[in-house]
Amino acid sequence: MKVDLSPPSPVDFTGKRILVADDMKLNQYLIAQLLTERGAQLVTASDGLEAIALCKQQLFDLIILDIRMPRLGGIEACRAIRKLDTANALVPIVALTAHMFEEEQLNFFSTGMNAAIVKPVEPDTFLPLLQRLLASTPVLDLPAADSGWGSELQIDLTYLKKIGNNNLSFITMMLTSFLQNASQLQQRLSMAVDATDIKAIGEIAHQLKFSIGVLGVKALDEKLCWLQQEAMGTGTQDVDYFIVRSRRLQVKLATLVAQAEALRHQFSQGSTGNT
Numbered sequence: 001m002k003v004d005l006s007p008p009s010p011v012d013f014t015g016k017r018i019l020v021a022d023d024m025k026l027n028q029y030l031i032a033q034l035l036t037e038r039g040a041q042l043v044t045a046s047d048g049l050e051a052i053a054l055c056k057q058q059l060f061d062l063i064i065l066d067i068r069m070p071r072l073g074g075i076e077a078c079r080a081i082r083k084l085d086t087a088n089a090l091v092p093i094v095a096l097t098a099h100m101f102e103e104e105q106l107n108f109f110s111t112g113m114n115a116a117i118v119k120p121v122e123p124d125t126f127l128p129l130l131q132r133l134l135a136s137t138p139v140l141d142l143p144a145a146d147s148g149w150g151s152e153l154q155i156d157l158t159y160l161k162k163i164g165n166n167n168l169s170f171i172t173m174m175l176t177s178f179l180q181n182a183s184q185l186q187q188r189l190s191m192a193v194d195a196t197d198i199k200a201i202g203e204i205a206h207q208l209k210f211s212i213g214v215l216g217v218k219a220l221d222e223k224l225c226w227l228q229q230e231a232m233g234t235g236t237q238d239v240d241y242f243i244v245r246s247r248r249l250q251v252k253l254a255t256l257v258a259q260a261e262a263l264r265h266q267f268s269q270g271s272t273g274n275t
Contacts, residue, residue: 010038011038011127011128011130011131012038012039013035013038013039013040013130013131013134014038014039014040015039015041016039016040016041016061016062016134017040017041017043017058017059017060017061018035018040018041018042018043018060018061018062018063018064018130019043019044019045019051019054019055019058019060019062019063019064020032020035020042020043020044020045020064021044021045021046021047021048021050021051021063021064021065021066021069021074021077022044022045022046022064022066022069022096023046023047023066023069023070024066027066027096027119027120028044030120030121031064031121032044034121034123034126034127035130038127043058043060046069046070047069047070047071047072048065048069048071048072048073048074048076048077048080049071049072049077051063051065051077051081052072052077052080052081052084055081055084055086055088056084056086059086059087059088060088060091061091061134062091062092062093062094062130062133062134063081063088063091063092063093063094064093064094064096065077065078065093065094065095065096065113066096066097066119067095067096067097067098067108068098074095074096074113075095075108075111075113078093078095078111078112078113079111079112081093081112082111082112082261087265089261090258090261090262090265092114092115092133092134093112093113093114094113094114094115094116094117094129094130094133095108095113095115095116095117096116096117096119096121097116097117097118097119098118098119109250109251109254109255111254112254112257112258114133114258115129115133117129153217153219153220153252153255153256154217154219154259155215155216155217155256155259155260155263156215156216156217157263158216159215159216160174160175160215160216172264174214174215175215175260175263175264176264178211178212178214178215178260179257179260179261179264181211182211182253182256182257182260183257185204185207185208185211185253186250186253186254186257188200188204189201189204189246189249189250189253190250192204192246193243193246193247193250196239196243198230198231198239198242199231201227201231201242201246202227202228202230202231202232203231205224205225205227205228205231205249206224206228208220208224208249208253209221209224209225209228212256215256215260217256220249220252223245223248223249223252224249226245227242227245227246227249230242
């Protein structure tokens with residue numbers, strides 16, 4: 001077998017606008033060196049509030065948020081950016097964190113972040129990650145530990161087009177309705193998980209099954225049914241395992257929300273173009 005000894009293709013971010021929010025000037029300097037020398041146009045912020053303000057004024061191709069910053073941290077800033085009525089709501093967002101515990105990872109992804117990386121960043125992992133995110137559509141970069149939930153978690157476009165009779169306005173309305181409902185369910189699920197409120201999680205799973213069903217999503221049916229049944233069960237329960245699966249549901253719901261946001265943007269543009 002012939003071994004390819006040629007050097008890997010150089011990472012090139014020419015023309016890409018990247019926002020970096022970090023209160024540590026040293027981290028800003030390190031990331032700036034890595035990105036600007038590869039062609040990126042870099043904008044920096046010292047906290048989450050400044051990052052949100054910049055996202056309201058300018059458009060970016062990728063956003064990097066430190067998790068712990070004064071005034072407003074990365075998680076809160078990510079939530080706010082995902083709710084903006086601009087294209088920045090859909091761009092990849094990367095978390096910068098001092099450590100990477102699995103539970104913390106799930107929290108990052110459930111709030112709408114696409115990936116997380118430990119600082120100080122290592123160029124060999126950091127640069128290829130950004131390159132992959134910039135080259136892909138806006139979907140969450142899920143942790144490997146979650147791969148057991150399957151790779152079929154996709155909004156069924158064929159189903160949506162069929163029930164909407166290829167009416168782009170109707171499909172956009174369906175996606176908007178889902179996103180409004182999902183936003184409420186995400187907030188309730190987050191509060192229920194934090195409070196270990198098993199009954200509330202079971203009720204949310206019941207509502208979510210119908211909500212995602214209208215988008216043709218069937219991959220979570222078994223998991224949602226399990227949460228419902230366990231929540232209604234009596235006797236001893238493995239509460240820790242129940243909460244772990246509930247946190248995984250948060251990740252999957254965030255994945256569907258990201259897909260729905262991207263599709264709504266796509267179809268709304270198509271619907272505008274047809275008027």
